[in-house]
Amino acid sequence: MFKRILVPLDGSVRAEQALPLATHIARTYNSIIVLTRIVDIFETVGASSIQAAALANEIREIQEKEAQEYLQRIRGARELEQPGTVIEIHTGDVATTLLEMIARGSIDLVVMSSHGYTGYKQWVLGSVAQKMVHDSPAPILIQRESYAFPCGTGSDNIRLCVALDGSELAETIIRPTLYLAAACADVGKREVHLLRVVKAIDADRVEIFRKIHKLDIQQFLYNEATSYLKEISERLNEGAAAQLGVHVTWSVSMGSDIAQTIIREVEGEIPVQHMPFPYALLALATHGRSGIARWAAGNVAERIFNNTKLPLLVVHPPKKQ
Structure with missing residues (x-):
């Protein structure tokens, strides 16, 4: 059922807690994992800084390069040795862009953590994750930091x-x-x-x-x-x-x-x-x-x-x- 699994990452260790679960499911069903990081320029430069807005293209290029390096490192990790892992980097509002990816890329499952960065960039159920579960046509699997979903535990029921x-x-x-x-x-x-x-x-x-x-x-x-x-x-x-x-x-x-x-x-x-x-x-x-x-x-x-x-x-x- 889960042919393509989307894992949104924001660069935080908390968001990466979704990776072991997504990898296990992918290995079980021979799925393709799509690792993505969304570059939100507006979040970085804001709306009031004319000087920062003028540098938006340069800022975007820097952040996209950082995102590429980050996702390449994640894909190369030993625990993520999955032949079908691909990387996608996009620019825009995080939740809106993820929903567009799901609709366009025939995503069958999204695996994400309920928490990412703290403060202004937080990915809590009141923002990105909440919008995802309200609007996504694909199932959303939300991993918890304090009570992780067990996967591949062998002898456990x-x-x-x-x-x-x-x-x-x-x-x-x-x-x-x-x-x-x-x-x-x-x-x-x-x-x-x-x-x-x-x-x-x-x-x-x-x-x-x-x-x-x-x-x-x-x-x-x-x-x-x-x-x-x-x-x-x-x-x-x-x-x-x-x-x-x-x-x-x-x-x-x-x-x-x-x-x-x-x-x-x-x-x-x-x-x-x-x-x-x-x-x-x-x-x-x-x-x-x-x-x-x-x-x-x-x-x-x-x-x-x-x-x-x-x-x-x-x-x-x-x-x-």
Whole structure:
């Protein structure tokens, strides 16, 4: 599935933490790795310095040469010995240029760190990475500095959690998650868990609905979510997941705050320092249901991105015409 893997780098050690993960996936699927560094002239010279603006071409040439030397050094590193590694250097706004590269270069996966430089050049989920996960048509795999996604750990089991909301758009994250699990653990030790959170309804509203419609709406929604996940997991375990040697499980949770409930489920009830989380990664789509219940790049997804400590696999599926 992952034929071309894009790894954006900004020259920092933190950003380079994405390299071992990208390299392992590339070796598993014989992928091409595209190493890129974006030269942002505006970030360097600003908009107010006429003298600096006049030297923009000279500054760009210097920075492009530095970027070329840097990427050549990264490509030559022993741990990145990958025949299909190529280098691309571009000039422009970082997030916009990366999105253009994805659209133009048939990128199947982007692997990047959630942090790069600090201060003005930071690559945090509030800037470049956040725009990427909101707008990229290719899956974005975000590595964490404090809790790195384990890849190729040999004897360890690996559990990935996929958060679903019942929509076909949200389901687009399942396939890349299965392939990621298959790349990062041995057969028999790969699990993808499907999670759906049912929003808890106020008790008074449940009672009113029961009196009017003779139906327990809360139980109905819970049963609907249960049937939905059961059907999907059975289909996957008999088809795509079985072919990749991945076992699919599922569960339904209930909570008044969907984002908070998802984070609690994937990180555990009581965070314990230096202890592993129940899951190695959280995967979800930035679009789900339409209208008021949607999981768009708004409240639920936004809060998950900014609050979970786990590595993330995110896809922004195109809406059907």
